Amino acid sequence: MMTILRTIFILLLLTTFGQSSFAQKKKKKNKSNISIAPVQFLTEEEQAEVDHYFLEGEKYFLLQDLSKAMSAFQKVLDLDQKNAAAHYKIGQIYSENGDMSKALPHAIFAKSYNPKNKYYYLLVSHVQTNLGDLNAAEKTYLEMLSEVPDTENYWFELAAIQFYQKKYEAALVSYQKAQDHFGPMEEITIQKQQIYLKMNRLDLAIKEGKELVALYPNEPSHALSLAQMMLSNDKYEEAEKFILSKVDHYQNNERLYIFLSEAYSKQKKYADAIDVLKVPFESTTLDLSRKIRTMAGYLEMLPNEELNQPLLELAEALVKTHPDSYQALAMTGDLYYNINERAKGREYYIQAVAIDGSNYNIWQNILSLDLELEDYDGVIEHAKMALENFPNQATLYYFEGTAYLIKNDYENAIKIFNAGKAYAARDANMNSLFHGQLGDAYNSMGDHSKSDDAYEQALKAKPDNDHVLNNYSYFLSLRKKDLDKAKEMSSKLVTDFPENSTYLDTHAWVLYMMEDFSGAEKYLKLALQYEPSGTIIEHYGDALFQLGKIDEAIIQWKAARDMADDTTTLDKKIADKQLYE
Missing domain, CATH: 1.25.40.10 (Tetratricopeptide repeat domain)
Structure with a gap:
């Protein structure tokens, strides 16, 4: 048991001293040349005691018993007040506990007494950053990079702090220093791009993007990012030329064609914009929602003799590629509707709800087209189907009842309107519509008492219902009843x-x-x-x-x-x- 404990302790000791830089104590034969800084004159016995407490502190620190670790390191300082390593460890403990104001003086002390130890600089900069003193943290990084060899990778951290402070020129210098040391790097180029964009130097940002594309010619994401940057900054003609130079290299890259389409569209080259969408629309890997959003942008331009047929071809490709998608079918229905092919649009809407009947808007489109096409049997059939999915939607009852009313089937109309009016009670406008239709139906059946009552209910809900005001006053005049009213x-x-x-x-x-x-x-x-x-x-x-x-x-x-x-x-x-x- 004692052998195992001794082995663990030795490993702990070696790990601890391997991670930190301490000033050397007096060299002894067969002893490590890494030790605690002998800043003040200590006897050999005192130095041994310092070493003992420091190792105790390191042990507890590694075990995350920070309270005992702090106590041990404090005993080191009681014996050796200028021990840089102990100040560093105490600063670390305060930092881990979130007490940055107490950590800072210890970290600064450690750095001051051992200005070649990068870990001391890093603790100081970490604490300064957490205290919000980024200007001080920046100076600490600059000092470390100047004083401590082999710290060039920290140009990235320095640049990030400068960027956050909007010191863009300084950040560019830091990234350039990193590039001078490490050579061209993806991360550096991307960060420089972002800085140039912040500085409104789009030309330089684009230049960096082109260098990145040249540096990584087989990585399409860089070409896509550059194309998107150009488009986002209204460089549509430049984006078009750049993308056209890359489409052969990145063959069948769907997003590149989407961007090319956008570049054409922004220049009002709509036919070209639609034509290049064939590649992404025939792809099964490109996100369907992206295709639908792209096509939706053209709906408001329709009908248009130049665009109607190309868009229809795209829509057919969309349905062919996504045959089980109700969204693809519904979008195609929208397209046919917008080019005034109402019957064809309704066909696609009906196919869409056959796949997924949970979209209420599509049902409304079907019923509106049924009425427009004067297919009143279709209204009744589709309203009943829609009510299976949305039994509490008053509008569906209204559609069905109105179809019965137009067909002069007054009994069924009254039945449906009475069933649906309960769902319309909270909506004054809809409530008025239901009672207005009931008034018309009862009047057609010759039940004037119920008709008048329904009209009164309709006007109570919405006094300016012009349909009711017209019909009610006209029917009263025909009966020569309540003519003043x-x-x-x-x-x-x-x-x-x-x-x-x-x-x-x-x-x-x-x-x-x-x-x-x-x-x-x-x-x-x-x-x-x-x-x-x-x-x-x-x-x-x-x-x-x-x-x-x-x-x-x-x-x-x-x-x-x-x-x-x-x-x-x-x-x-x-x-x-x-x-x-």
Whole structure:
């Protein structure tokens, strides 16, 4: 047991003295020439005691028992106040404990008494840096590099401190010193690039980048970094020339083609920009999201005769390369939508939700296109499918109910609207839309009591719902019920929408039913200025007839007949010169 302990102690002793530089004590035969600095005159007995406590301190320091280590090193100083190694170790302990203010004087003392020991300089600079005194740390590094041989690798640390202090010129000098010693290095060139960029010396940063590419010709990351730097600093033409000089060398490097595309695009060479995207879009290794972001940038330019077909080819390549990606299919759907091929766009959207139905926006796109294409059965089918994924989305009920309403399937419309309105209760606008549609459905079924109640609920949620104000006031006028209320609503409409022919016609018809034929004539005449329809022209003829302007009325009825599908009533009015309502 004693042999093992003695061996460990000797190893500990050798390790300790191998890592630190101490001043020599008096040389003795068969003794190591590395020892504690004999700064003051000590007897041999005192020196032995110093050595003993120092070794004790080193042992506890290595065992991370810092309290005992500190005590031992302090005993060294009690015997030898100017012992540089003990000051260094005490400084180390304070540093490890985070007490930099106490560590600093010990570190400085050690360095002062042994100015050739790099570890003492490094402790001083470490403490100064942690204290935030970077200027002092910089001076310490400079002193060490001047005084201590074989410390050239610390030019990097010095340069980093100078860079942090925005002493860019000084940092460049330090990196150049490192380069003079070690030769060209990737790290040095990259750091010099960053400094030049901070100094707004883009030309020099690019020059360093080109040197780096030349130094490492088989490393594409440097070419990519340089291309990106040029693009980020609006050097689009220079980036184009540089990338074109490298695409053959780095064949099929997808990111390089992406950058080339960006360089073309920034110069408004859109056809070229799209053409060079074929390589990355046919690649399975390039990130799909990067492709989609690139293509998305062109959507706002569409439709465009020059770009439509090239983008379609890219989209097809995207889907071919990523056949199981709903994002690729959805992006292709977006493309077809933007070039006004709505049906084709819907096909891709439907394929996308077949793979992953969790994207609500795609479902909305499908339903909007169903309505636009007047495929009301498609609206109903797709709304039901979407509700399986999003059962609490009021908008989906609204789409389905509206499709039933358009198909005159009022019972199913009412059923769906009543089911969905619970999910719309917290949204005033949506709540008003649901009740408005219910009002229309109940009115079409002849249930005026429920219709009026639904309209009232709609206006309670959103008093300026123009669809409800129009329909409610018009249906009341047809029933000649609550005409004052109808007039109040229609008056609000024509005030808010003075150029809407439908609303002007509604207001005119309310006035007509109130036997204000002059007022009706006035607003019908206004309506005809904007968007005349057969109904508005017929109403205008009716108002003229009521005002005794028979011949003028017949002229309007004949004009309305030319625009009508069913002319039975109009033919009778014209033939009999009589009003039939």
